[in-house]
Amino acid sequence: MSMKLGKWKPGKIALLATVAVSYLFLYLPVVHIGLASFARNSNFPYPPKWSLDIMARLFSNSLYQTALGNSLIIGIFAALLSTALAGLATIGLMRHAGRRAPLYLALFIAPLFVAEVLLGISSLIFNGLFLGLQGNMISAILANTVHCFSYALLIIATQLYRYDWRLDDAAMVFGASPARTFFEVTLPLIWPGLLGAFIVTFIMAFNNLEISFYLLGATPTLPSAAWGALRYGVKPELYALATCVNLIVFALLAIMFVLMRTGLLTFGHRPERERSAV
């Protein structure tokens, strides 16, 4: 760490100012509605007159309760499936694909380059027209899994990139079966990447509107309930809903961050290439 203090060049000031302004731009609305949802004067809560009325109204609304349940189911199952599939795919790409790796990689990350609404609509057409399926949770989970799969693949790949496959070979040389090698050598070393992928894909599927909406018919999810309410104007309850979800997302990522800082979880960049700032 060789931060040379007292070297405030104009370039550095401009860079840091841009960073600061963009954080402000991103977080101002979030903080604003956060304050608004805990205040009686919710239109302009400066200074806020604290109250839990809006939160209480949100939690007594039964539509949001059903919607929360559905969103949780979609989130958990889509995250589980996409993490498992992406784990398989990453190991396959690195160990078994050989010269065909670029081909498989192109297929595996293709969903990144297709807009969510197109995924939703095309799955709706496929299910409704060609399979004769009505809107249902399973279709919604599977379609979300397609979208989350590519993100999970990228997250797991950053972790597995550093993995030393000779460890597996060593275990097998000493007579461990492939399954035993996986559960006793590979998995204990790569679980942080899998956990990271699970958390991120869970949040993504939980909050998804454009894929789930087309595949669910009348079944509400949290985003679709919020979307329905938004058509009749912004109400303080929606601020409260957004704030609750924001708080949960922050909490999950804070847990991930603490784990990473304390060294319980290591992933991302390779230490030998990490270099301190100029």
Place this chain on the structure above:
Amino acid sequence: MKPRVAPAIFLGIPTVFLVGLFVLPLLSMLVLSVWRTENYHIIRDFSFHNYEVLATEGAYITFLVRSLVMASAVSLICTLLAWPIAYGITLYGGRYKLLFSLAFAVPFLTGEVLRIIALQGLLGPLGLLNGVLLSLGAAPLRVIMYTNVASAIGLVYLYLPIVVTVIYLSLLNFDQRLIDAATIFGASPARAFFEVTWPLNLFGTLIGFALCFIPCLSATLAPRFLGGPNGTLYGMAMAQQFGESGTWALGAAMGVVLFAVSVLLVVGVARLIDLRRTGFTGFGRG
């Protein structure tokens, strides 16, 4: 010969999954786009009628042009903003780099609807901006909300995080000692940037650009709630075909158009880039 079971499991299962639930749906969209819908019924006869409608009716051309302009402008703004942000974080983030970059990824995860609600809190008629203006005694601003500018601000707000994250990751994998080497050999900071840093991170930058452009092109939510009467975008018009109007076949054709533009962009980016020149070393260690 030993049967090759492992590749079938590790590569086969994800491939079957994606072909069944990603490729086949896209193909079925293509098939539907050459059929017709009449009175909410789908008539299965082959014709390019839908595409003719899209190519001749003024409204659809306007929507497409508006979407293309909007997506290009927003992606350009995002990329231009994301570079100094990502660069600033890598240079001056020190041991808090990770925290700073995570803080940028967080908003991306909270979902479009909730973020649009947050934006309404900022820009809306009763939002923060107008609240501040009112409390200062000024007249509320009616110009921003429900215009294409509001849509653009909204889309920048929605997709800036992903562009920053992608460019940040690219910079993180970039060996900064190369800049030191360039400066030692007498390059000015500007020259070192344009001849070393920029070309070596061009791949990441273009991926960031594409990952912003593609969802912006098909944006349905932001224009609906932030854009005004003149703010209809292609994706929004497409979503309406599946909702109120019930003309699925036309909507499918619009989906194909959007998909085709996205593919063209990705192919263009791929052709523009010489991977080895950007320092890409392949995937995995083999």
